[in-house]
Amino acid sequence: MSSLTSELIRISEENAAAVLATVIEVEGDGRVAPGAKCLVRDGRVVAETIGEPGIVRSIVAEADVHLRAEKSKLVELAVPETAGRLHVFFEVMPAPPKLVVVGAGHIALPLVRMAKILDFYVIVIDDRLLYANRERFPDADEVLVGDMARMLKEMTITPSTYIVLITRGHKYDEPCLREIIHSPARYIGMIGSRRRIKACFQRFRDEEKIAEEVIQRVYAPIGLDIGTETPAEIALSILAEIVKVRRGGSAASLSGR
Amino acid sequence: MAGQGTCYDDPNTDVKKRESVYHQVKELLDKGETVAVATIVSTKGSTPREVGAKMVVTAWGEILGTIGGGCGEADVKREAIEVIRTRKPRMVRIDLTDDISSDSPAVCGGIMNVFIDPWWKERDEEAANAS
Numbered sequence: 372m373s374s375l376t377s378e379l380i381r382i383s384e385e386n387a388a389a390v391l392a393t394v395i396e397v398e399g400d401g402r403v404a405p406g407a408k409c410l411v412r413d414g415r416v417v418a419e420t421i422g423e424p425g426i427v428r429s430i431v432a433e434a435d436v437h438l439r440a441e442k443s444k445l446v447e448l449a450v451p452e453t454a455g456r457l458h459v460f461f462e463v464m465p466a467p468p469k470l471v472v473v474g475a476g477h478i479a480l481p482l483v484r485m486a487k488i489l490d491f492y493v494i495v496i497d498d499r500l501l502y503a504n505r506e507r508f509p510d511a512d513e514v515l516v517g518d519m520a521r522m523l524k525e526m527t528i529t530p531s532t533y534i535v536l537i538t539r540g541h542k543y544d545e546p547c548l549r550e551i552i553h554s555p556a557r558y559i560g561m562i563g564s565r566r567r568i569k570a571c572f573q574r575f576r577d578e579e580k581i582a583e584e585v586i587q588r589v590y591a592p593i594g595l596d597i598g599t600e601t602p603a604e605i606a607l608s609i610l611a612e613i614v615k616v617r618r619g620g621s622a623a624s625l626s627g628r
Numbered sequence: 629m630a631g632q633g634t635c636y637d638d639p640n641t642d643v644k645k646r647e648s649v650y651h652q653v654k655e656l657l658d659k660g661e662t663v664a665v666a667t668i669v670s671t672k673g674s675t676p677r678e679v680g681a682k683m684v685v686t687a688w689g690e691i692l693g694t695i696g697g698g699c700g701e702a703d704v705k706r707e708a709i710e711v712i713r714t715r716k717p718r719m720v721r722i723d724l725t726d727d728i729s730s731d732s733p734a735v736c737g738g739i740m741n742v743f744i745d746p747w748w749k750e751r752d753e754e755a756a757n758a759s
Contacts, residue, residue: 375755443680
């Protein structure tokens with residue numbers, strides 16, 4: 372027998388995104404009672420206790436707005452065909468962010484462990500079986516071995532995907548970047564010296580005619596400036612930058628010194 | 629030898645599953661218990677936890693999750709027991725800015741509105757039947 376909780380459990384186990392709308396307060400002819408609910412997944416109602424098609428339709432439309440913003444919110448909605456108003460709480464359950472770590476070297480090790488603590492779904496890819504394997508990355512959700520650029524080309528990349536290019540050399544990072552630079556990824560970061568990055572971007576402009584605003588999306592050199600010295604500190608600096616991009620922080624000390 | 633895109637996930641294990649508070653809620657409902665789900669739906673000022681934070685209270689006063697601790701949480705727990713008894717949802721306004729709570733362990737000031745909603749098995753199943 373299905374139920375609201377079993378649908379909610381299914382959503383979390385399938386790492387899917389959904390919105391649970393709950394009526395909190397009713398003003399005037401609202402036609403529903405506080406506590407009435409509607410669970411929306413992929414723009415479709417999977418469970419509800421509202422029973423008024425007009426209200427359900429406006430909730431489904433509103434749910435989409437909040438899912439895109441990845442923020443839960445209390446909203447006032449007019450009830451169609453009446454003077455009633457509803458206060459509806461939209462509880463947003465976004466899909467977990469996906470981190471693709473390209474290059475399974477010494478920075479990838481702490482990076483993957485820290486990313487799991489931060490609840491990312493983590494994929495590690497490398498073309499070397501010696502590096503990309505379960506023994507090195509027991510925490511990773513997927514470890515893939517193969518041509519890195521080709522695997523990125525075939526990967527499903529969404530606005531909740533974050534990509535870190537930290538391969539063993541520039542001649543690997545660059546073809547990987549070429550495959551993903553036009554993707555909808557929320558974050559693309561590439562390791563490397565300023566000189567090499569400048570040369571890479573110049574080739575993208577000259578040879579590939581890639582637009583300047585597309586190139587400007589790439590975070591390179593990668594990470595926040597926290598004066599890193601060790602691989603773990605570099606991993607922290609990369610993840611700090613990713614969290615900043617995701618949540619919109621300023622990356623300055625809160626103390627304002 | 630491993631080929632293109634070989635995946636080193638153990639094929640016998642499922643994709644790693646996210647645990648959610650609803651796993652625990654369902655377990656309690658299946659045992660025939662009524663629980664209260666308290667959610668912060670709006671805030672003003674600096675509050676210990678953000679909009680969407682949840683706490684589940686059982687009829688025995690057990691708590692899963694947190695909406696920030698301190699006396700605000702104690703207020704919600706008290707109201708939650710009433711919500712379970714009456715099976716009627718209610719909204720509670722927790723004001724952490726007054727003098728009394730500034731002496732309490734609540735870490736921040738601010739005001740939060742907490743919606744406390746009763747869940748029980750029949751109500752949970754009604755949702756799926758309606759769709």
